[in-house]
Amino acid sequence: MPEIANGVHKVLYFRKLGEAANAAKLVFQTEHAKSYARDRESTPTKDGNVQGSAPLEDEVSITAIQSKDDPTFTMLEDSIVEDFPVEMWEVDLADK
Numbered sequence: 001m002p003e004i005a006n007g008v009h010k011v012l013y014f015r016k017l018g019e020a021a022n023a024a025k026l027v028f029q030t031e032h033a034k035s036y037a038r039d040r041e042s043t044p045t046k047d048g049n050v051q052g053s054a055p056l057e058d059e060v061s062i063t064a065i066q067s068k069d070d071p072t073f074t075m076l077e078d079s080i081v082e083d084f085p086v087e088m089w090e091v092d093l094a095d096k
Contacts, residue, residue, distance in 0.1 A: 009094035012062065014072055017085035024072045028065040034090075035059050060088065 012032055013023035039054040079086045
């Protein structure tokens, strides 16, 4: 019988892309959600419409209580301001 996934045991870990450092979690995470989207466009031609699509984009929404001294929060904030990529893993702590 399939087991139900309990989201309370799932946390996100982050690190700067390509950095050899261990990934770290954002402290005091309360919830997160993932979504995927792909823009589609249609270009009219004399022979009919030509369909095209953009690359798949993923978005993660995180809710957490901000800690005053969380280096992971600082790294995530810096990634937006300084425009560097970040790796992210969703880890289910209930898995053995």
